[in-house]
Amino acid sequence: MTAVRPYGVALVLGALTGLVASGFLALVALLVHLVWDVALGGSTHPLAVLVTCTVGGVLVGLVNVVRREAEPASEVHDLDTALEEDDEPATPVGLTRGAVLGVVSLGFGASLGPEAPLIVLVAGLAGRISRALHLARDEAVQLSMTAAVGGLFGGPLGAVALPVEGSRDLRTRVRRLGPALVAALAGLWVLLAVFPGGYLEPFDVPEDAVPDARAALDLLLWPLLAAVLAAAGGLALHRLLPLTEAWSRRLTPNRVLRGAVGGLVLGACGAITPLVLFSGHHEIQELLDDTATLGAAALLGIAALKLVATVGVLATGWAGGEIFPAAMIGSALGLAVAAVSGTDAVGGCLAAGLIAASAATMRKPVAALLVLLVFLPTGTFVAGALGAAVAAAALRATHDEPSDDHEAASADPADPADPAG
16 A cells, blocks of 8 residues: 555646646646737737837846745745755745736747746646655656646656656665656546647648658768757857856846846847747747758758747846757758758657757756657657767767756746846
């Protein structure tokens, strides 16, 4: 009976996490609809995009001011930070304000994914109910996060691998793999019940765009080039964030103004092409469909704009995750290689670039591979694995391998010396 109990608790906690995740994602979708479909009538006119994103930045700044005044020392930024956090869990008010920051950021078109604010939310909730479930706080957090990530991305195995890869407390987290997998499956089941097609759909890669296993160029060479270029893009995203964040703090101590500057940067990039707005998941499909029309130069430009927009909002207090922005940067770079080479195996270049950039940004190549393979056809798995291997080599070469003490990407870090407004 004792051996079965952790799995029952994981099932319950995973289902509860799925409900919370569904509610959060539904609120984001509602705000996106109200802002972009109702208020703007679906218009992507450059001026409308610029004004909307700037207004969103002001709101982000205001939420950050209120949020920091309420709980100046309760920041939890990402999965590893939350697992290692020893402080008391955030208050319900603090969690609510953090969730509001995520909804506002994503609703106003942030070039970010929903996973980071969602992880912050479920980590905080899990920390608060861990005693009632007779779980250690870090165990409850690990289970809830795997449930959230597994449900969001539709890949339970990748979700289970995330807290394990690169962990200093590897033995403990490996012992929890069974319950974590149950939690991830429960979270996925609940999200599928709310979003029957899945919140994020797999990419539609035409059969003639999948690499031919008999053609070495299509299977290995072009995807290898795509992976190298994309890994560099992913590392650039990761390395630029702390630099631009420090620069934004020097620019102004006022969080509202910082948020507005981030919105202005996002809006300027979105005014050039609306493809760089939002997480990048749906936009990757558009890039894939229009690769031949866009051409290599345009794809390289889109990758650069996505990088600028993502770093711009993350450095100025907007809340969101890097996984799909990095995936879009890598996808655009990979598709640019396909456009230049003229290969028919566009899907292989897409897979290699998508996974290489994401793995380099996350600094967890195995987890990135397992999380993102669910979006790709089986014929691209070799190229995807190649992308993960290239990212792992790049991380090792730059001494930037996975660890528990990496920087956050989801929110404005705690800075007691930084004025609140």
